[in-house]
Amino acid sequence: MKLNLKAVCLAVVLGAAAVASMGQNITVTDIVGRKVTLKSPAKKVILGEGRAIITLSLLHPDPVSLVAGWTGDFKKSGGLLFDEYQKRFPAMAKIPVIGASGKETVSTERIISLQPELAIFGAGSHGPDARSADVIRQLEAAGIPIIFVDFRLHPFKNTIPSMELLGKVLGREKQANDYIAFYKSHYDKIEQRLKGKNLPRPKVYMEMIRGENLVGSPGKGNLGEFIDFVGAHNIGADILPGEVGTLNMEYVIRQQPDIYIATGIATPGTPGFEIGYGITEAQAQQSLKKQVSRPVALPLKAVQQKKVYGFWHLFYDSPLNIAAVDALARWAHPELFKDIDPDETLKIINEKFLAVPFKGTYFMELK
């Protein structure tokens, strides 16, 4: 009897504790449809792609303090922006590295040993993603919750839900909602203005430049979706079955696109299209000019009529994609969107949201 009483008491206490903690529990459904429960907002997270630090810096003034481990890709792809982060947050140098850029380089054992409260992966990413079954199974077995976000596979469908998710699991809902409201206002403006207008869709030829060569043009999906959304026509989408492919320049010349757009990430002194953090307008101008001075670009009407534009490539995989969308809208329909200025959009993001403002040239029009 005595024993029973003790057991009952214990049960009551435990039950109460469980109820109390359940009140704190956060349950979300992530982008790929998995239900994930956290006991409390995560303060120590793993980033499946290091560059997601930029996303965190929309939500937290010290994004580095949240990161318990990450892949090494931000150091390699971030260029001068990485240096700036490093200067502001010296602790960043001490973030444990869980792998290099590719998903096969990630060590699950390392992740588990870091005892994070949460792992944030992209649904489709250079790091571990929704197809990395082994990593998912091992982390779940170790009791480490994973959420999948997505800014890459379907940027327009998934950016807002992804930000909502991040707001919830990191306990930064206010910041997330503020950004979502800002994002939506820009997004809706473009969508509503185009609605019912039935404007002719200007043809866009876009190429992604890496080093001396271009790695291809967008087909269906990702950057192709951006072009589609702003009421333009991506000529790559008519031909290429996948996300990225190589177009025959002969086809491009015969299509006579109205607009030429390049994306780049080169830093000064390296071959390619120089644009991004710390790059001056003059440097970007000169480097874009070189791209369209190639003999194969000369017959393009877009080049002859100076409808040549460029932007920083990494907008494609980030909630900052809205700034690139504004740029594309402005370039595709300058009359309709003459009040839209991507540099202004980025300025607002810098001032109101980003922990580390983007300095440099991100959008440009060839003069």
Added chain:
Amino acid sequence: METDLINLQYKRRFRRRLLLLLLLGVSVVVVFCVDIAVGPSLMELGEVFKTIFAPAAADLATRVIIWEVRLPYSVMALLVGAALSLAGLEMQTTLNNPMASPFTLGVSAAAALGAALAIVLSASIPGLDPKWAVAVNAFIFAFGSVMLLQFLSRLGGSGVEALVLLGIAMDFTFKALVGILQYVASAEALQQFVFWSLGSLTRSNWESITVLGSIIAVVMPFSIAASWQMTALRLGEDSARSYGINVRRLRFFSLVRVSLLTATAVAFVGTIGFVGLVGPHIAKLLIGEDHRFSLPAAVLSGALVMSLASIASKAISPGAILPVGVITSLIGVPIFVWLIYSRKKK
């Protein structure tokens, strides 16, 4: 009487081989013309040739399409096919191994390592225009690897076996090093490297065509000059020695030619496999082992296979370009299999 018969047979065989060479040559010309005529804009044949012979009269778009898009692509296909197939033939004879190709001794892996160094670490010769970094690195590593191999095989005793084994060891070493570089590469550099290694003719321009064309023009006469000795080597190392041939010297210079041809081709278009293996076999199946004939035949059959691959890479999905390195095997295998079976029937 008997010598007359032998003479007659020899003459007949000689004539038959010349005829086959001529036929191969004509096929190359025809396929090349088709290659130039094929493009997504469905230009008329007359316009194509008018633009080739009188570029100034054509409008800018047509001129650029012919002179900057179609011709560099098609001419490069011919040159790369010729270079790799010639290199493959020499390699097969030198190593006395029908499975050998220009890539057997790690030349392509070495080129890939050089390219990866330029792409991933931006490491190249100081002062070099960065636009040439990838090509120059690929060349230096490919050529250097064969020189290193020669040196090592000299140290480690003679014989073709040691050479092949060392070559294979180097191949694996280079591949491992490329793997490590891929591990430390950024996602963007990795993408660029994968794109490079798939092999593509879209990178061709008149500068690279001039360089590869000159290398072939310089190397070929030496190959032809050595063809007698190479034919003797086909009979076996000992009989070659009995003819008074310095086999080691012959092998050394043959490998120098192979590495020059392969390194230059790979530097400009990336690794395009299979043509270096199948080109020489097509030549030998058609024309026999005599290098005086199999050598020009290999050059022509390699050019033919690559020209066909070039057509396919443009035509399978008009408007897009499929990586030609992927297509080459798909085109080369059926020709190869057909030749094997048609020979068996005889």
